[in-house]
Structures are given as C-alpha cells and as structure tokens.
Amino acid sequence: MGRWGRQSPVLDPPDPQQLQVQPPTLPPRTFMRQSSITKIGNMLNTAININGAKKPQSNGEASWCFSQIKGALDDDVTDADIISCVEFNHDGELLATGDKGGRVVIFQRDPASKAANPRRGEYNVYSTFQSHEPEFDYLKSLEIEEKINKIRWLQQKNPVHFLLSTNDKTVKLWKVSERDKSFEGYNTKEENGLIRDPQNVTALRVPSVKQIPLLVEASPRRTFANAHTYHINSISVNSDQETFLSADDLRINLWHLEVVNQSYNIVDIKPTNMEELTEVITAAEFHPTECNVFVYSSSKGTIRLCDMRSAALCDRHSKQFEEPENPTNRSFFSEIISSISDVKLSNSGRYMISRDYLSIKVWDLHMETKPIETYPVHEYLRAKLCSLYENDCIFDKFECCWNGKDSSIMTGSYNNFFRVFDRNSKKDVTLEASRDIIKPKTVLKPRKVCTGGKRKKDEISVDCLDFNKKILHTAWHPEENIIAVAATNNLFIFQDKF
DSSP, rough: BBBEEEBOOOOOOOOOOOOOOOOOSOEEEEEEEOOGGGGGGGTTOOOOOOOOOOOOOSSSOEEEEEEEEHHHHHHHOGGOOOOOOOEOTTTSEEOOOOOOOOTEEEEEEEEEHHHHHSOOOOEEEEEEEEOOEEEETTTTTTTEEEOOOOOEEOOSSOOOOEEEEEEOOOEEEEEEEEEEEEEOOOOOOTTTTTTTOOOGOOOOOEEEEEEEEEEEEEEEEEOOOOOOSSSOEEEOTTTSSSSEEEOOOSSEEETTTTEEEEEEEEEEOOOGGGGGOOOOOOOOEOOOOOTEEEEEEEEEEEEEEETTTOOOSSTOOSSOOOOOOOGGGOOOHHHHHHOEEEEETTSSSEEEEOOOSSEEEEEETOOOOOOOOEEEEEEEEEEEEGHHHHGGGGGOOOEEEOOSSSSEEEEEETTTTEEEEEETTTTTEEOOOOGGGOOOOOOOOOOEESSSOOOTTTTEGGGOOTTTBBBEEEEESSSSSSEEEETEEEEEEEEOOO
C-alpha cells in the first residue's frame, strides 16, 4: 500500500499474440532512430507571416485566413521531424509541439501581433529541448521509441511554466523558465564554476548581478516511469493541479506530481485469460472542473465515465455512453471504424466529443443513450474501406478539439483536409492545410470532394485524395479563433477574419 493508494503492480511482459483483438488492431509499429540533436535548433524555424490581410467579403460568417507556417518546406522529410502532438497552454500564449524525434518545441505569441488591430495570431520559437531519448528494454527485448505521444500543460501559478510530456513508457514533468541575469564575483568558486581552494581566498568580494540576454531554460523536474507495460496513449492533468492520469491499452494509473515511485491503478480491464480480451483503452481525460470524475474510451466505441468517490478501483463505471449501431451500415469493418480514437470534454464540463473513423459526435453527460449531435467527417470514404484496410489507413487515429466557447469543434482528415463544425448554425466547412496558400492575404477556400458523376471545377475526386497526407493533430486557442494544424513536419497556424 503506497502513499497514494494501491501501488501499480509489477507487470508481466505482454504476449504479442494475446493482445490481438479481432478484427485486427493497429499494425506493428515501425520504430525509428532519433535524428541528430544538432537538428533541434533547426526544427520548425521557418515562419511566413501575414501582415495587414484584407478583410474578405462575407455574410457574417467567419472566414479562415493563413497566418504562419512553421517547419522546413523541403519535400525531403525525415521521420524524426514528423509532428506527433500539438497543445496550447491555458491562456493560449504558448503553443507546444512534439515530434517523432522526441523533441518538444514551444512557440510564444508575438506581443506585437497580439496588440495589433485587428489582432493577429503569430507565434515565434520560444524554446526547444530534447524530451525523450530512444531506449531499449533488455529484459523484454523491446525498443522504446522516443516519439512524443502527448503534451499537457499545467496551470501557470508564477512566471515559470510546467508541462507533462510522454512517450510510450515514461512521463516527464518539465519546467520552462526565463533567466536574464547572472551572478559573478563569488568568493568560493571561479568564474568558470570550479571550486576555489579556501586557502587561496585572501579577500572577500561582494557578488554582483550582471544583465545577460534572455535565456529560456527547460529542465526535467520529475520522471514517472515503470508503471506501464503497454503503450501510453493519454495523459491528463486533474483540475486540482496536483494529480494526473496516464492511460495505456489496458490500465489507467493515477499519479501525484510530487511522487515518482508510486502510482495508483484506478482502471484495469486486463482479463485473467488474455484470450478473452475484447477491447482496449484508446483515450482518457479528466473532467475540467470535477477532480473526481474522468472518462475513457475504448476500441468498441464506448465511453465510460467514472467517479473516484464511488470506489477506489473504477473498473465499474458510473455511466456508459454508446450509440446503437445502424444495421444498414453493418459490414466487416464496423468494429474497426467504430473504435474511438479521441475523446475531449468541453470547457464547461457539460458535453464531450468523441472521434471515430468516419464521424465526430457530441455527447451530453446527462444522456447516455445516444449523442445529441453527429457530424460526418469523410463519409465518402465508406465505399473505400477495403482499400483503406489494405494500406492500414483505417487504423489512423484522428484527434479532435473544442473552441474556447464550446460552440465549434475541429478534427482532421486526409489530403491535408481538416473540418470545422459550427454547433450553433449547424454549418461545416472543409479546409486544406496546403503550401500553396502560404502567401499574404490568403483566405482559405472551402474544399469539396466529389464522389461520382461530373466533377465541378473546384471539387476534388475521392479517387484523387492523397492518403499519405493526413491531419491527425489539431489544437484550438482557448480564447480566440486561432487554430494550429499539424501536417507532417509543418505546423500551420490559421486565424479567422470577419
């Protein structure tokens, strides 16, 4: 029994045969080696800004405009430079990205763009550091890749920022701080830091403060390891700002930010006989205001809400959200495409959104039987599920996000398309994160996909979609209409114009 409850047990090595769920789950991961650390400073350093963009003619609806693009514009992209997560902090002043090379790049809002009229959403590189390194588990003969799976910010309480980052096995707490002064004139050590012999100290000096150029430092404060046998897919900071959860395929652990050697296992769906395994955990998140409530989604298309006040081990959920399957859409791929890849609670805490392969759904926490809103993301792909299964695209995990007012939601698609849905007007738009639009005064034109028949001039045929270009990771500024979209190794930043 640990300080925070039952300590997570030492987990046995998983049997790859046992984790297989029918229909087949994700294909085997392709592990990669980390690129040279010398490339960190060159990561996401290209910025093309928009200044004085002309207001588009509109009927009162928001039009999205290009603001910036970060990252090299070369066609030769290394696997380590591919962005794997995007996250704004709580006030939107900082924007963090993680990549497959284990690096975290933090951008800061440009003060001049914020003070401009109209306000512009422009960000500059603030700090870059190596969060995770590739490792090898010699006992299990497993390579642990350095890819950053998730980044979560803690609420800012002073000028210092804290964030959590995780790869497949280890969560780290990072401190990001600024320093613009240094001290010199020590009595007990030299200017280079070496300790002086006390016998050589013949006079006392008063140390002085020296002004230096602003230096942003990122230092690891805590490392939370050795609690997950399976790959970590989610981390979420509790509203009490003292605890956080980490979830893998079969278990969810609760950590305290000050305790690194113990965690509390709050969900464990691993069956005694692994042949009886029917589902895995795909995402988990804490409620934004109720510190005792969290939700997690599964590969069977269900979302479970748990209350830690009712039981120490939350294997028995308080609520289960699941929509009955439409018999007319039943196919061999039904179980695969119903798997939920992401779940996000609204800022108000009343609603949540879930993303499956073909749609995004809005749920009311007070109604478990069915979603209150369902938005098709790329329904035109239903006829192509067979080819998507053969090229493994059917296993892609798309994320989703809310805007600050919970009135709009956003998620990604293929061909570098991303979708924005307005919950009030029930209107939606398909936009493209393309290098062709990285010019000043560029307003994003809505894109349409043609499924058959005669194709119009501005439409693209479903057969011409590039499935290697996909928007998996998106983020929305918590207070303004500024969105960040990750497209391979590029980060696009868009803002609205009225």
